[in-house]
Amino acid sequence: VQLQASGGGSVQAGGSLRLSCATSGRTFNTMAWFRQAPGKEREFVSANRRRDGYYTHYADSVKGRFTMSRDNAKNTVYLQMNSLEPEDTAVYYCAAPTASLITSTLRNPSSYDYWGQGTLVTVSS
Numbered sequence: 001v002q003l004q005a006s007g008g009g010s011v012q013a014g015g016s017l018r019l020s021c022a023t024s025g026r027t028f029n030t031m032a033w034f035r036q037a038p039g040k041e042r043e044f045v046s047a048n049r050r051r052d053g054y055y056t057h058y059a060d061s062v063k064g065r066f067t068m069s070r071d072n073a074k075n076t077v078y079l080q081m082n083s084l085e086p087e088d089t090a091v092y093y094c095a096a097p098t099a100s101l102i103t104s105t106l107r108n109p110s111s112y113d114y115w116g117q118g119t120l121v122t123v124s125s
Contacts, residue, residue, distance in 0.1 A: 001025035001114055005094050008119030011084055015123070019079040021094030021116055028096035031077045033068060034109055035090035035121075044107035045092070046079065049100070057106055061087070084123045091118040 007019040021031070032047035046068040048056040056068045067080040077094060095112035105111040 003094050003096060003114055003116035005092065005116035005119045008092060008121045010122040010124065013085055013123055013125050015084050016080070016082045017084065017121060019081070019092055019094075019119060019121075021077045021079075023075045023077075023096065027072070027075060028114075030097055030101055030106075031068075031070065032095045032106065032112060033077075033079050033092060034095055034112075035088075035092045036118075037090040040090075042093070042109045044109070047106045049106075051100065057103075059107075081121070084121075086123045086125045089121060089123050091120050093118045 002024045004022045005019060007017060009017060011017055029050040033045040034042050035045050036042040044059050045062055046056055046058045046066060048054045048068060054070060065083045069078045094116040096114045097111055098113045101111050
């Protein structure tokens with residue numbers, strides 16, 4: 001099983017990027033994005049589950065600016081990031097759990113078993 005994240009880069013504040021995460025080896029009902037800024041803990045960005053009809057949960061800090069989507073035919077999830085701010089600078093990771101998660105555990109990184117390698121997003125002011 002592999003998760004391969006891509007799409008990071010350097011942009012100015014107000015710009016946009018789209019991250020991709022391609023999975024291989026199995027299909028995951030739940031997928032998530034996390035990020036980790038230098039010197040900080042890994043934090044939840046977004047997640048969705050098939051049983052919710054892929055309703056997406058977002059961190060308050062990205063709500064209205066980021067959009068998570070899926071292409072199940074391609075086993076790929078995306079994170080469209082608009083109106084980027086310097087505070088969004090971080091390494092972004094896609095993640096998936098082995099088993100289905102209850103809502104209260106979606107935002108906890110320890111709930112996830114599979115992780116992509118991370119892709120760096122740098123936003124300059």
